[in-house]
Amino acid sequence: MQWKQNLNHWLHHLPENDPLKIELENYQSDDKLMEDCFYKELEFGTGGMRGIMGPGTNRINLYTVRKAAYGLSQYIKDQGQEAMARGVAISYDTRHLSKEFALEVAKTVGAEGIQVYVFDKYRPTPLLSFAVRHLNTYAGVMITASHNPPEYNGLKMYGEDGAQLPPDAADVIIDYMNEVKTELLIEVAEVKQLEKDRLLTYIGKNEDIAYIHSLDSIKLNDSANNKDLSIVFTALHGTATETVQEAFLAFGFTKVKYVYEQCGPDPNFTTVKSPNPEEADAFTLAIQYGKGNNADIILATDPDADRLGVAVKDEKGEYVLLTGNQIGSIIIHYLLEQKLEAGTLPKNGVVMKTIVTTELARAITGTYGLETMDTLTGFKFIAEKIQEFEQTQDHTFLFGFEESYGFLIDGFVRDKDAVQAAVFIAEAAAYYKAQGKSLFDVLNDLFEEFGYYIEETHSITLEGKDGAEQIERIMESFWSNPPLHIGGIQVVEIEDYMTSIATELPSGMKSPIDLPKANVLKYKLEDDSWICIRPSGTEPKIKFYFGVKGKTAEIARNKLRKLKKLLLQGVHV
Structure with missing residues (x-):
């Protein structure tokens, strides 16, 4: 078996005192675990890779991190001396081994004669994206596993525009990674030697200051009202606290309470089940603070601060969590309303969203005569459009968001930015x-005007080799037997993003989908409901997205409940 050969290769070549070798020797009797560690290479997607930490080719460890960094270094060398001199900006979050992995990237890239810039301390992902642009580096690397559990880590790679790498660049890096016969023998430089050769530069406060100054571009009103708003903020043990503090001060917010227990780094995320601001459990402590301080709004960022969760008071005075779709819709409404009033709303303005994000966005922008454009899931696709708009001047980017709590107001960052979104x-x-x-009142006003849009995501986690095969079988079943009716409601269009073809039903008329190919299926129903199915690109999950619209909240909720039940009852795991 190939996995056993890989295991033996690692056992033979790892140094005797290497913790990974000790771990392998302790778990050799567990064939299933060892097979999962070695049966394949850890997948490198278009933005990077993410996985459980541990020994093996299918795990995140210093050797697989070096392999990815080596691929990046060869890609940069292909671009010539200017690209090598511009170099790579590197940041990291608060997870186990994040700082160590960041230095391994620097040692690997620096060994090839490429300049590297490493943050002197953990920083949010948007600060890394900003630094790539501000320092004019050729690439960037962020060590993070976002909101995954503590046993995960990973890395994301960025191009010179500050956006996650596009597929073409990622393919080149993957090709170079595939040429590596063994990640265990990749040569790296020593940190002290890189410092001596001036190939390693540490960066810090100057980038923070420049980022905070850039936030001025998103202010729409003076700060007179801001001092009266009571805020509770939690970083969920991640990177955001210091940057958000500076941002709030710059905007004039003074009534801010920070959740003390969660504002410092803790790689085990001990106070939460999951450091994910999409989940109610993550807000438990923050809501206690909110009640104690009569807060108007509660804000939470994930560990690398690219996602923002929001809780507000409902009509009964109880804190409720807004969905990513609802947060984005409120932002669009406020943004367009204020720009129109100020006379600064461009006629060619455009809002960007992903194909699984609420259609309420399109309804709101439509009242201003503006366009909402869809992209595939993944913020890099929104960033690509921002870059395109800058070059063609055909459109002016106003806002980009996705249902999974990612928002971007201004393009000085080219990834989700929870700091921008928070202020x-x-x-x-x-x-x-x-x-x-309140924001709850504003949301209900939008529902009254445009209809009650409700969306929900249902994820099925299927881990390991067997899980990956199950996910593949589920997708295949929908390709081979697509639903034509769901609960008596006609499916009017099937969008197959793998073939880039949309098929109207029942006519069978086909039209091209002008987006990159992806392992995604979307069904549109005659009552304005929709369903989208896709495997996660970063987690061992298959995701089902549902969207409905109703005249009342009750009608919409009933439609959603029925749609979910009817579709998922046919999914066998």
Whole structure:
């Protein structure tokens, strides 16, 4: 078996005192675990890779990190001396071994004569994206596993525009990685030698200051109202606290309480089940703070601060979590309303969203005569469009978001930015509070005007080799037997992103989908409901996205409940 050969190769070549070798020797009797560690190479997607930490080719460890860094270094060398001199910016989050992995990237890339810039301390992902652009580096690397459990880590790679690498660049890096016969023998430089050769530079406060100054571009109102807004903030043991503190001060927010237990780094995320601001459990402590301080709004970022969760008071005074779709819709409403009033709303303005994000966005922008464009899931595709707009001048980027709590207001960052989103949604809350409204009131006003849009994501986790095969079988079943009716409601269009063809039903008329190929299926129903199915690119999950619209909240909720039940009852795992 190939996995056993790989295991023996690692056991033979790892140094005797290497913790990974000791771990392998302790678990050799567990064939299933060893097979999962070695049966394949850890997959490198278009943005990077993520996985459980541990020994093996299918795990995140210093050797697989070196292999990815080596691929990046060869890609940069292909671009010539200028690219090598511009170099790579590197940041990391608060997870186990994140700093160590960041230095391994620097040692591997630096060994090839490429300049490297490493943050002097953990930083949010958006700060890395910003630094790539601000320092004019040729690439960037962020060591993070976002909101995954503590046993995970990973890395994301960025191009010179500050966006995650596009597929073409990633393919070149993958080709170079595949040429590596063994990741265990990749040569790296020593940190002290890189420092001596001036190939390693540490960066810090200057980048933070420049980033905070850039936030001025997203202010729509002066800070007069901001001092009256009561905020509770939690970084969920991640990277955001210091940057968010500076951002709030710059915007004039002074009534801010920080969840003390969660604002410092903790790689075990001990106070939460999951450091994910999409989940209610992550807000438990913050809501206690909110009740104790009568907070108007509660904000939470994930460990690398690219996602933002928001809780506000409902009509009963109880804190409720807004969905990513709802947060994005409120931001669009406030953004367009204020720009129109100020006379700064461009006629060619465009809002970007992914194909699994709420259609309420399109309804709101439509009232302003503006366009909403869809991209595939993944913020790199939104960033690509921003770059395209800058070159063609055909459109002006106004806002980009995705249902999974990722938002971007201004393109000085080219990835999801929870810091931008935090101060912007807080400014909106302060503005509406001065009018006697909460964000919950604003959301209900939008529903009353446009209809009750409700969306939900259902994920099925299927880990390991067997899980990956199950996910493949589920996708194949939908390709071979697509539903034509769901609960008596006609499917009017099937969008197959693998073939890039949309098929209208029942006519059978086909039209091209002008987006990159992806392992995604989407079904549109005649009652404005929709379903999208895709395997996660970063987690061992298959995801089912549902969207409905109703005249009332009750009608919409009933439609969603029925749609989910009817579709998922046919999914066998």
